[in-house]
Amino acid sequence: MVDAFVNSKIRHDKVTLFVKGTCPYCRNAVALMQKFNFLPGHLEVVDITGMEDVQDYFQRTTGQRTVPRVFIGTTCIGGFSDLQNLYQQLPGMLQKIGALQ
Template identity: 90%
Template sequence: MVDAFVKSKIRDDKVTLFIKASCPYCRNAVELLQEFNFLPGHLEVVDITGMDDVQDYFQRTTGQRTVPRVFIGRTCIGGFSDLQNLYQELPGMLQKIGALQ
């Protein structure tokens, strides 16, 4: 059930962030990505507050259960620090998956 929920949110041409609203790293990740000019529907923020089963699923599938979990296309790039480390490469990555205007 939880795998179907996660997989329903992830697409080849979109960036998906799984966050908890109270998490400062999650807010920072959202702010960083909002700097880019996404096509409508190509940036989705999914609040998983209280959904420990989703975090358990991420532990099994990505090796980490922390949030944010950032997916560019179907690839989990990690969390906020990983997103920061990729900052210079993000425009090309986002262009490549067709997420930008």
């Protein structure tokens, strides 16, 4: 059930951020991604506050249960620090998946 929920949010041509509303790292990740000019519907922020089963699923599938969990296309690149480390490469990565205007 939880795998179907997560997989329904992830697509090859969009960025999906799984976040918790009170997490400062999540807010920073959303703010960073909002600097880019996404096509409508190609950036999705999914609030998983209170959904421990989703975090348990991420532990099993990505090796981490922390938030944010950032997916570029169908690839989990990690969390906020990983996103920061990829900042220079993000425009190319987002163009490659067809997410930018």
